[in-house]
Every structure is written in structure tokens, then in C-alpha cells.
Amino acid sequence: MRLPATTIARLSKYRRMLGSFNYESTHIFSHNLAKLLNLTPEQVRRDLMLIGLTGNHRKGYNIKELIDLVSKTIDSEKGHNVAIVGMGNLGMAVTAFIRRAKTRLNIVAAFDIDSGKIGKKVADVTCYHVDDISDIVRDLSISIAVLTVPPGEAIDVATLLIKSGIKGILNFTSVHIDVPPHVYLKETNIITSLEEIGFFIKEGSSK
Amino acid sequence: MRLPATTIARLSKYRRMLGSFNYESTHIFSHNLAKLLNLTPEQVRRDLMLIGLTGNHRKGYNIKELIDLVSKTIDSEKGHNVAIVGMGNLGMAVTAFIRRAKTRLNIVAAFDIDSGKIGKKVADVTCYHVDDISDIVRDLSISIAVLTVPPGEAIDVATLLIKSGIKGILNFTSVHIDVPPHVYLKETNIITSLEEIGFFIKEGSSK
DNA sequence: ATAAAGTTGTGAATAAATTAACAAATGATA
DNA sequence: TATCATTTGTTAATTTATTCACAACTTTAT
Incomplete structure (x- = not known):
């Protein structure tokens, strides 16, 4: 449809x-x-x-x-396996969000580079090293990645995700990432959102 | 313009x-x-x-x-004073975002209900009790609020913000909030974004 | 029964946003 | 200096999204 x-x-x-x-x-x-x-x-x-x-x-x-x-109409038959890439404050917050809302989205993995997190459960999700993205994405059939890494790593990690066959990315970083046509990208740009608000409240105008 | x-x-x-x-x-x-x-x-x-x-x-x-x-064109002359309302993981993440990006947005206050945070600096922002929103918003000329509270509190806190004369709200909660025409609202709906991705990757279709 | 009140379902109209198309401009090159 | 290749600036065309408007329907009330 x-x-x-x-x-x-x-x-x-x-x-x-x-x-x-x-x-x-x-x-x-x-x-x-x-x-x-x-x-x-x-x-x-x-x-x-x-x-x-x-x-x-x-x-x-x-x-x-x-x-x-x-x-x-909108859910897929078997749900989607989701990975949180970058398990900092934002990653943990998104994890909590998805948990709370009962959706057909299953968080099956988190990725980070902090050795203190790897191999452990963070916010109740097993955390793997970013270097293992390819294997884990394949093995766990992950189709959606939430990108919550620091700006400096965004491009490299995104490239890795795309190479690994990810189908959709929700990008929370301030960095613009480029995806091939078969990957669905959705951007959440916090600074842009705030600057848009700033513009429209400047002179009393509303949406 | x-x-x-x-x-x-x-x-x-x-x-x-x-x-x-x-x-x-x-x-x-x-x-x-x-x-x-x-x-x-x-x-x-x-x-x-x-x-x-x-x-x-x-x-x-x-x-x-x-x-x-x-x-x-888009910045206001004197910048905007911003408050983070709800200083959990998401609030701290947003704070970091705004800090990093050099914008004309000044985070001048945070609000929470956790007594362990109130009166202290959290992520380098002074944290006040939610009950003091009215006074602080007025005293510090806060024009934009970032709403990062748990869903149960969203409506009440938003109402309070609006009453206090806030001009713009960036709503990160999953709860829909209603604002009068003079308040500019921007929603960031994580679950909806993910479900949208889910739909469009279902059968190999892209944007 | 019949009328009244209020809602759905949907073409047609409108508005908003994007894309196409191309004349005019500009600097590089011969 | 004249030509060439390329880009801007913008009007027109198109596409996408929203809103209007109203016939058809469904229940309740008379």
C-alpha cells in the first residue's frame, strides 16, 4: 500500500x-x-x-x-529488531522510550566504544563494541539503527551500518549522513528544531 | 520576514x-x-x-x-534563554547538544522534581524545582522550554510553562500537548519516527 | 413512518512545497 | 575581444498536502 x-x-x-x-x-x-x-x-x-x-x-x-x-497497515508481521548505536545519555533515553511504548520494535542490541559498557547490559540491553556491528546486525537481523553517537563518529558508524545491511536509520546526531536509496533515513535535528522555534517566536508570530 | x-x-x-x-x-x-x-x-x-x-x-x-x-535572518538580536524541563538522561543529552553547537541559545535553567538535583548544578546548569517554573521563567526571561519530563507529567508541566508566558516548546515526550496560538510548538516524536521507518522499510520501499 | 440532527466518505478546490526550465550574468579561455 | 561553459535568479509547471463542501447515510425523536 x-x-x-x-x-x-x-x-x-x-x-x-x-x-x-x-x-x-x-x-x-x-x-x-x-x-x-x-x-x-x-x-x-x-x-x-x-x-x-x-x-x-x-x-x-x-x-x-x-x-x-x-x-x-504500519507494523511489519514480525516486528523490527532495533539497535541503539551510542549508549550515552541519549541512547539510554531512547531505549527507555521504546520500552515504555509498547510497540513492535524490539531493542536487541546496543553498541558503544566504552570498554566499561561492552559485554554488559546497559539499561537492560546487551552492549557490543561498535567494531562488531557487521556481525551482530547480521546475526540478530537488526533492521533499524538509532544513531546516538557523538558527532565525530557519526559518519563512520553510519557507513558501517549501511554496509552491514541496515534498512532504516533514525539519526539523532547533528551530523548530516548520506544514505543509499534502499536505506530509509529519518533525522531528528535538535538544534535545527530549536532554531526554528527561535525564529518563529522572535516577533510574536506563531506557526 | x-x-x-x-x-x-x-x-x-x-x-x-x-x-x-x-x-x-x-x-x-x-x-x-x-x-x-x-x-x-x-x-x-x-x-x-x-x-x-x-x-x-x-x-x-x-x-x-x-x-x-x-x-x-533566523537569530534573534539577543539570543534566546532556554530551560530544560526534566533533567533525566534526555535532558542532559539535549543540554550537551546545545552546548556543543555554538548557537544563540543560552541554557539558563533546568527543572526537575528530584530533590537530589534541586539547588545543584546538573550538567553545569542550575536545577530548580518544577514548582518554581513561573518565577524562574519570568526572572530569567526564558522564552523556550525543552520538555523532557516523563509522560505522566507532560501535560501539567506544559500547562505551567504556558501560564508562565513561555513562547516556544520543544516537546520530546510521547504525549501530545496542546498550546495556544501564541506559543510555537515543535514535536519530536521518537516512537512515531521509528514506526514511520518501520513502515517504509517493510517491503523494500524507500522514501 | 417521517423528519431532524449530525456524521462519514470523497471529489473538487486550494494552498504549500518542490522541481523544471531558461534568460541573464560572469569569469575563463582562445 | 569574442566565444564558451557554467551558474545564478526567477517565473512557470508540477506535485504533494490540506481544506472545502456536500451527497449519502444512520440513528434518534416525533
Whole structure:
């Protein structure tokens, strides 16, 4: 199914929102869900239409059906094995995030270069040396890497990950990394985000 | 000046890329800069056009001029005072990020509820109790808050920040927060990002 | 039954962002 | 000096995403 990234991101949020909140009803209207996430009802309806969910004209969308269909649409059958690359503060924070949210993402390994961490469990994840990325990625069928290393190592580590056959990278470093077309890259640029905020609050303007 | 958020984000990246890298030349072509950041030359030229930077038809854009004009465009005169709200792993990681990047963002306070941290310097930032947000935000003229608290506290803390007159929030929590129109909100949703990656690598498809 | 109220589902319109296309400019070269 | 190769600056075209608008439907109330 061919879906825009914007829709996928929203579907993920619909599911999480409805999964966490305890609804009094079995159904929800598009405008209620929209309000919860600062979206428009049309956006919600269109997204749900795209995945083929059909609501009831008087009751709205069945929440269980919605969650199940979103899961069927965006999750992979067997989940994804994820590695945290760079087990510093940020790596540990991301680990906690993924743990807390019950997703189909399994953290199966961490990588670092600190000998104090290697071979041990850090934040409950076995930590390997970055030099062993290739072997471990293959052996543990890791498809997604979260890149949380210091800027100086970002490029080399990313290159190594790509060579090892990783399929997706979530890049938290401030360094831009280049990936071949078969690797899906998502950047989270903290400084850029803050500078964007800075610009838009400069003269009282909002989004 | 009215500029789209997409352009602001790219301008921030142009500046950082050119500021960090050591160029042999004083000038750079749009296609070179584009290549460094996986963009198209047209995007680069358009962004620079929007801020009124004019290049040389044979040498490209003067790097110093570019950096200066981007700074003049996106930075505020006196910089922004930033608070880290929630000084756990993520808060400390963000602090390190902002420190490393030389920006006009000054981290002037951290907030937490852990009595072991309050009144002390954590990661070199004075840590106050969350209950004191109102006073400190006012007294230290804090305009941007980075929200790195656990999910359960996100809404309450955000409400408090908004009441205290904060102008921008970078929300790292998985909880959706609602802000009035005069507050600029930027969300960094780790789980959603990972689920988006998961979807697009499912069947070999790329962006 | 029938009407009333309110929602979905979706083409059509609009807005936003990107890409194409190319004239004008500039410096290098012959 | 004239030509050439190349890049900028920008208008127009295209693509992508959002919003509008409304017919069709579903339940409740009369």
C-alpha cells in the first residue's frame, strides 16, 4: 500500500492516543480524534479512508477496529529488531522510550566504544563494541539503527551500518549522513528544531 | 520576514554545515551545498533568494555572507534563554547538544522534581524545582522550554510553562500537548519516527 | 413512518512545497 | 575581444498536502 509519510506519522499517533487513553465509548468521531491531536477532522477521515477503515455515520469509528487496522497497515508481521548505536545519555533515553511504548520494535542490541559498557547490559540491553556491528546486525537481523553517537563518529558508524545491511536509520546526531536509496533515513535535528522555534517566536508570530 | 518553516529548517542546516566544515574556498555553489545535505540545488537557491542573498554567477555564494545573512535572518538580536524541563538522561543529552553547537541559545535553567538535583548544578546548569517554573521563567526571561519530563507529567508541566508566558516548546515526550496560538510548538516524536521507518522499510520501499 | 440532527466518505478546490526550465550574468579561455 | 561553459535568479509547471463542501447515510425523536 502506497501511503504518504505524513499519513503514516499521523496513523502512529492515532493508535498511540487511542491505545493509551481510556475511552468511555467503543467509538470515536473524527472531530474528537482530531481535537486530541490538533488536526482537522478532514485529515483524520482522509487518513482512515486511505487505509480502508470505514466508520459508522452516526457513531463514528470503532476504536478497536481503528487500532487493529492501523497496526495491520504500519507494523511489519514480525516486528523490527532495533539497535541503539551510542549508549550515552541519549541512547539510554531512547531505549527507555521504546520500552515504555509498547510497540513492535524490539531493542536487541546496543553498541558503544566504552570498554566499561561492552559485554554488559546497559539499561537492560546487551552492549557490543561498535567494531562488531557487521556481525551482530547480521546475526540478530537488526533492521533499524538509532544513531546516538557523538558527532565525530557519526559518519563512520553510519557507513558501517549501511554496509552491514541496515534498512532504516533514525539519526539523532547533528551530523548530516548520506544514505543509499534502499536505506530509509529519518533525522531528528535538535538544534535545527530549536532554531526554528527561535525564529518563529522572535516577533510574536506563531506557526 | 515571512518564511516557511521548511526554509528556516534548511537555513539552519546550511549555516551549521558551512560553519563546521573547513572549506578550501570562500565560495560554494548551490549544487555543492545541496549535495552535502541531500537537497536539490533549486531548493538551496530558492531559500537563499528568499532571504535576499545574491550569489556570483561564476563563483557561487560567498560562505561568510551566507552564514551572516542566515544568522541575521533566523537569530534573534539577543539570543534566546532556554530551560530544560526534566533533567533525566534526555535532558542532559539535549543540554550537551546545545552546548556543543555554538548557537544563540543560552541554557539558563533546568527543572526537575528530584530533590537530589534541586539547588545543584546538573550538567553545569542550575536545577530548580518544577514548582518554581513561573518565577524562574519570568526572572530569567526564558522564552523556550525543552520538555523532557516523563509522560505522566507532560501535560501539567506544559500547562505551567504556558501560564508562565513561555513562547516556544520543544516537546520530546510521547504525549501530545496542546498550546495556544501564541506559543510555537515543535514535536519530536521518537516512537512515531521509528514506526514511520518501520513502515517504509517493510517491503523494500524507500522514501 | 417521517423528519431532524449530525456524521462519514470523497471529489473538487486550494494552498504549500518542490522541481523544471531558461534568460541573464560572469569569469575563463582562445 | 569574442566565444564558451557554467551558474545564478526567477517565473512557470508540477506535485504533494490540506481544506472545502456536500451527497449519502444512520440513528434518534416525533
